[in-house]
Amino acid sequence: MARAAISGRLTWRLGRVVELVDETPRCKSLVLELPDWQGHRAGQHVDVRLTAEDGYQAERSYSIASAPEDEQLVLTVERLEDGEVSPYLTDQLRPGDELELRGPIGGYFVWESSQGGPLLMVAGGSGVVPFRAMLRDWAAGAREVPARLLYSSRTLEDVIYREEFERVAEEGADVQLTLTRQWPADWQGHRGRVDRDLLAEVSWPPHQRPLVYICGPTAFVEAVAEALVDAGHEPGRIKTERFGPTGT
Amino acid sequence: MLGEPGRVMPPVSRGFRGRRSEHVEAGRVPPGQYVTPDFPVLSAGPTPHTPLQEWSFTVGGAVDEPVSWTWEEFIALPAETVTVDIHCVTKWSKLGTAWKGVSVDTLLDAVQTEAEYLTAWSDRDYTTNLTLDDVTGGKAWVAHEYDGAPLQPEHGGPARLLIPHLYFWKSAKWVRGLTLTSDDEPGFWETYGYHNHGDPWLEQRYQGD
Amino acid sequence: MEALDGNAIAGPLFEHFGAEMTTTIGACGHCGTRAQVAELVVYMRAPGTVVRCRHCGNVVMVLVRIRGEVRVDSSAFRMEQAPGES
Numbered sequence: 001m002a003r004a005a006i007s008g009r010l011t012w013r014l015g016r017v018v019e020l021v022d023e024t025p026r027c028k029s030l031v032l033e034l035p036d037w038q039g040h041r042a043g044q045h046v047d048v049r050l051t052a053e054d055g056y057q058a059e060r061s062y063s064i065a066s067a068p069e070d071e072q073l074v075l076t077v078e079r080l081e082d083g084e085v086s087p088y089l090t091d092q093l094r095p096g097d098e099l100e101l102r103g104p105i106g107g108y109f110v111w112e113s114s115q116g117g118p119l120l121m122v123a124g125g126s127g128v129v130p131f132r133a134m135l136r137d138w139a140a141g142a143r144e145v146p147a148r149l150l151y152s153s154r155t156l157e158d159v160i161y162r163e164e165f166e167r168v169a170e171e172g173a174d175v176q177l178t179l180t181r182q183w184p185a186d187w188q189g190h191r192g193r194v195d196r197d198l199l200a201e202v203s204w205p206p207h208q209r210p211l212v213y214i215c216g217p218t219a220f221v222e223a224v225a226e227a228l229v230d231a232g233h234e235p236g237r238i239k240t241e242r243f244g245p246t247g248t
Numbered sequence: 249m250l251g252e253p254g255r256v257m258p259p260v261s262r263g264f265r266g267r268r269s270e271h272v273e274a275g276r277v278p279p280g281q282y283v284t285p286d287f288p289v290l291s292a293g294p295t296p297h298t299p300l301q302e303w304s305f306t307v308g309g310a311v312d313e314p315v316s317w318t319w320e321e322f323i324a325l326p327a328e329t330v331t332v333d334i335h336c337v338t339k340w341s342k343l344g345t346a347w348k349g350v351s352v353d354t355l356l357d358a359v360q361t362e363a364e365y366l367t368a369w370s371d372r373d374y375t376t377n378l379t380l381d382d383v384t385g386g387k388a389w390v391a392h393e394y395d396g397a398p399l400q401p402e403h404g405g406p407a408r409l410l411i412p413h414l415y416f417w418k419s420a421k422w423v424r425g426l427t428l429t430s431d432d433e434p435g436f437w438e439t440y441g442y443h444n445h446g447d448p449w450l451e452q453r454y455q456g457d
Numbered sequence: 458m459e460a461l462d463g464n465a466i467a468g469p470l471f472e473h474f475g476a477e478m479t480t481t482i483g484a485c486g487h488c489g490t491r492a493q494v495a496e497l498v499v500y501m502r503a504p505g506t507v508v509r510c511r512h513c514g515n516v517v518m519v520l521v522r523i524r525g526e527v528r529v530d531s532s533a534f535r536m537e538q539a540p541g542e543s
Contacts, residue, residue, distance in 0.1 A: 010471045014259060047468040050261040056282065056339075057258070058266055061465060082286070084267040092263050100259055105467045108479035108495035218459040240496070242462045292500050292507035294460070294514070337504050417504045437504050440530065441523045454523045 010105065012049060014098045015073065023076060023160045027126065028090040029065060032073045032099065039068050042133040043110035043213070043241075046075065046103030050085055060085045063129040063215075063241075064104060067136030076160060078126040080245060109213065109241040113138065117145030117211050118204050122194065122224050124152050124216025127243055131215065132161050135168050135175075148174040150202045152194045152220070154181040176202055194220070196227045206232035211239075218242040272343075277333070278448035281341040287403065288340060292436075295401045296371035296422050303406060305390065307355055309427035310363035315355075319406065323392065325350045330389065332412035334419070335448040347410050349391030352383040355426065363428035367435060368409050371422040375435035377444065378411070378418060383426075387413055390423060415446040415453065463494040466506055469520055470494065473527045476541030485510035485517050486533035497534075508534075 015032035023029055042064075049059045066074035079090040093099070111119060111134045119138065121131040128151050138147045153159045156179060165175045178190035178198060190198055204210040212228060214221045221240045229235050268282040277283060300319040308314030317325070329348045335341045366383065369375045382388065391410040392399050399405030404421030411419050417437050438444050443452040451457060463470075463479055470478040479495040490512035497517060498509040508518035517534040520527060 010468065012258065045464075045467075049258065050264045050266075051258045052264050052266055053260050055257070056266050056268070058264075061468065082267075088261070088264050097262055098259060100261070102468060105471060105477070106464060106479060107467075107477040108493060109464055218461065240462060241464045242460070244459075244461065288502065290502045290504070292503040292505075293509060293516075437521075440505060440519050440521045441528060442504060442521070 010102050012100050012102045014100055017093050017095050017097045017099060018072060019095055020093060024158050026090075026158065027076055027078045027160050029074050029076045030089065030093065030099070032075065032101075034073055034101075037073060040064055040073075040104035041106075041110040041112060042067055042137040043130045044104035044106040044133075045130070046073075046101045047105060048075070048085070048089070049100045049102075050088060051100070058085050061105075063133070065129045065132045067133050067140060069137065069140045076126070076129045076132070109215070109239055111137070111211070111213060113141045113144060115211060117147065118208060119145055119147040120203055120210040120212045121147070121149045122152075122199075122212065122214045122216075123149065124194070124220035124224075125154070125158070125243075126160070127214075127216030127220070127241070128153075128160055129215075130241065131213070132164070134213070135165070135173055138173065139168050139171050143172060146172075146174065148176070148202070148204075150176050150178065150194060150198070152178045152180060152216070155179060156182075156184060156187075194224055196231065199224065199227050200231060203228065203231075203233075206234070209234065209237055211237055213239050213241075215241040216243060217245060276343070277341045278335055279451050280339060281335055281448065282339055284340045284342060286340075287342060287345075288336070289402045290336065290338065291402070292374065293372050297401055298371055298406070298422070298424075300406060304424065305355070305407070306425035307359050307428070308425065309361075309366070310430055311359040311361045311428050313359065315358040322350065322390075322407070325354055327392075328389065329393075330410075332410070334412055334416050337415040337417055337442065337446070337448075337453050346395050347389065347391040348393035348396075349389035349407070349410055351386065352388040352390065352409075352426070353386065355390065356380075356384060359428070361428045363430050365429045365432045367427045367429055367433055368418075368420045368423055369425050369427060370420045371424060373436075374420060374422070376409075376418050376420050377429075377433055377435045377438055378414075379432070379445075380428075382411060382414060382418075382445075387411065413447070415443075415448050417442065418446050460509075461499045461501060463497045463499060463508070465499050465501060466508070466520060467495075469506070469522070469527045470529065473520075473529045474540035478540060481536055481538055481540065481542075483517075483531075483534040483536040485513060485515065486535055487515035487517075488513035491537075494534075 015034040019031040021029040062075045065076040077089045169175045306316040388411040392407045408421045500507045505521035518531045
């Protein structure tokens with residue numbers, strides 16, 4: 001086995017929890033302050049590590065929800081029922097606590113305006129987190145390409161960042177929600193799972209060569225990617241990031 | 249990790265305990281292990297689904313005559329119910345797990361061998377190495393039931409090795425045979441640095457432990 | 458437990474190679490299919506991490522963490538760029 005020959009820049013460091021924000025009944029955003037944070041690209045993640053008093057450790061990755069332009073680093077965590085790390089982050093952390101993390105990490109699932117578009121983001125549940133960063137980054141820039149988010153959630157109550165997405169929609173992004181389990185009687189958005197028909201309705205046609213980013217649980221990501229490729233989109237213009245289990 | 253020369257203790261996350269039980273009698277679990285009520289599924293690949301009509305179990309290699317059983321033949325072999333503690337090298341232990349299976353003694357009785365080692369092999373090219381001593385004398389089974397029900401594919405069904413006195417990676421899931429060998433031949437994880445023997449009571453997790 | 462993709466091992470790979478690896482392109486040593494590391498199939502819940510080719514399912518990389526150090530066997534993933542180049 002090859003041993004590490006190079007010492008890279010990815011070191012564990014401590015962030016201080018500044019604020020905890022209830023986003024939905026299951027999701028909380030952690031606002032963190034990190035001295036010497038060098039910035040990041042929209043779509044990147046951090047690895048978070050928890051250490052118990054007896055040395056027991058658990059590590060998980062979380063997408064960065066804040067944009068490179070934002071002052072503070074924000075992570076959004078979904079509390080998994082039988083999770084080991086997420087319930088600690090959502091239930092136990094308090095402002096003033098320190099959190100060990102390393103990052104930013106990731107060079108594949110990133111978007112910057114220089115990459116062009118049109119930009120299509122497809123999110124399943126908490127897979128929407130990196131797209132908040134991308135949309136904030138898009139809104140802070142020259143908005144040269146159109147940006148569209150198709151976000152699938154079980155119920156309206158589970159939709160993260162709803163007000164913020166309404167605001168970015170007013171600024172010209174196209175945010176479309178689909179609810180899969182339950183929707184209000186007067187619901188004007190889409191209903192049901194993201195399937196071929198919904199993708200055909202929402203996506204730019206293949207000849208316009210959108211840059212597509214898909215994030216969420218593995219089954220969701222693979223079904224959406226397969227549908228888009230079947231519809232004629234170039235596999236090379238589709239990027240995927242699979243999350244572990246998510247409740248939303 | 250802690251206890252290694254030159255490694256500084258990382259900062260403690262206030263109040264973090266992880267998914268672990270509080271109260272365990274001293275000496276009940278090997279050093280460095282934590283008890284869990286769950287049964288985590290650890291997997292290195294997609295779950296195999298060999299249809300039972302295609303399934304067989306073979307004892308071969310350094311034997312006079314290899315022997316194979318079909319599923320029907322295998323299920324007809326004498327089986328035992330055992331309740332054991334299991335210990336995973338990733339540090340979780342599960343106490344009092346109930347299994348039903350065929351003792352490896354029964355399977356090895358069907359062949360003649362002078363070999364002292366064996367390689368257990370599974371669907372999808374997984375292997376792990378063992379000594380004859382580790383799998384004889386009532387220490388090992390090929391289990392086909394867990395907790396009173398047929399062993400589920402995600403936990404290694406239709407049949408897996410069960411060797412509770414070693415770390416659980418040695419209890420190969422989806423096991424299909426034992427190949428007797430004259431030398432100790434490191435299997436999949438052993439090749440990557442896990443311990444050849446794997447005794448949890450001596451904390452033999454990695455080569456060199 | 459469903460599989461993840463190479464994004465999930467970006468941190469450990471950086472630890473080992475000293476560089477961001479998710480955009481590194483390589484060919485599967487078994488079937489020749491080319492892919493970026495981010496596109497590989499990753500099983501993290503084992504004694505180590507097993508990375509498989511999306512096309513043929515064979516193992517292309519294995520990561521283990523032994524005594525605090527990440528070891529990587531990527532001999533079945535023929536990288537087309539040196540770590541850090543992409």
